[in-house]
Amino acid sequence: MTYCVAMRLNSGLVFLSDSRTNAGVDHIGTFRKMNVFETPGDRMMVMMTAGNLSISQSVRQIIAEHTTAAGRNIWNATSMYEAAQIVGEAIRMVHDRDAETLEQFGIDFNVSMIFGGQIKGERCRLFQMYSAGNFIESHDENTYFQIGESKYGKPILDRIITPETPLDEAAKCALISMDSTLRSNISVGLPLDMLLYETDTLAVTRFVTIDEQNQYFQMIRNTWGKQLRAVFESIDDPVWNAAPDQAVNVLSTVGQKSQPLRIKPPAQFGIPAGTPAPLQTLAQDEEGNHQQH
Known part of the structure; x- marks a missing residue:
């Protein structure tokens, strides 16, 4: 399984993903679920995936290489909405090719994605993609998306995140959300990939892979647990x-x-x-x- 969360803020975008895949209790693997499509100075787009790994890898490959009948691809799309349509078309192409065969082996066509970024000339945008290739877009009333094991890390996001939240504060909140998920579900695991994107930079400037030795994440894990206990004990x-x-x-x-x-x-x-x-x-x-x- 997996857990990914992304936020669309006034100041930019935050993306965080784990890297655990699970094909059974005796077959645990590590695969990075965050992919970046970037042409510095023109566009910066991030895709995070959950669900069947073979499906998401096929979709990623098609996105990187495919050009639509109208001559559009991920590298020349004129808007993030058009780029999201290209991602959706790639999902449907893999479905048309593989879904029937997968069903014969008792495997559902299961994939979900978060796709967001900025193309020069427009604002930052964030989308949640579904298995049918359809999608929804984040607005001020819903500033974040989650895929995978979302329930454990949702409460802190609902209480903290607004469009006005600064990037670093949102990053802290995302890591607390991930820590809550890691503690409650063994199908989510380190290392983590985190990317912070500041509006109009049109390039990746803040990215980190977080493992067990990361100083800040260890501080988050220890401090958050202690503070929760202290608040709990302060309530009559x-x-x-x-x-x-x-x-x-x-x-x-x-x-x-x-x-x-x-x-x-x-x-x-x-x-x-x-x-x-x-x-x-x-x-x-x-x-x-x-x-x-």
């Missing part, structure tokens, strides 16, 4: 079975009628249903010590 425990006007942080109030959904034993088992025991509650005294009731 809930107060049970108390009157809201007599205590703060009340979770269960006196006289609350809520009950669990109890499943009664079937009559044929001969087990008496009995009378439910009183719910055990937990309150706190003024010093915060727990008292059993």
Whole structure:
């Protein structure tokens, strides 16, 4: 599996990808999933891939070499939208060639991509590509895209990233998002590729491959965990079975009628249903010590 995230900001673009591929628990590999199409001074485009590796590699090769019937290719496209259409056409070409054969072997045509960059004369743009070759574009209401194992790293992005976020702050957020994913899913792994693109530079100027020894990423991993623990411990425990006007942080109030959904034993088992025991509650005294009731 994989995890890739990209952000479109007022100041530029951020791209981050892992490099783990998984064909089973005994076949783990490392393949870089970030590809750069660059003509310095004219265009800088980045593509990150998730899904079937053979499909994404075929798509990449076609993108680099193919010219459409209209004479357009990734190197002379006049806009990022036109470049995204070329990527979509490459996906459909691989689908037309390989999908039926893959299906015969029980393999789905599974590929997703993030594609973004800037062509001289227009703004930075960012797209998410799907297996059918269709795509959507990032706007201010949705400033980032994720592919692969996205759920673990999403909360921090939702809380932090806006179009006004500076590039370095966005890079920090992306690395925290990746760290959360690495800790929760073994199908995502180091090394990482990170590229920061500043609007109108039209060239790659800030790129790094991050491994286990990277000083900044190790600091992120250690500090983020400690800070999360500190914030967690600073939040009060809930107060049970108390009157809201007599205590703060009340979770269960006196006289609350809520009950669990109890499943009664079937009559044929001969087990008496009995009378439910009183719910055990937990309150706190003024010093915060727990008292059993």
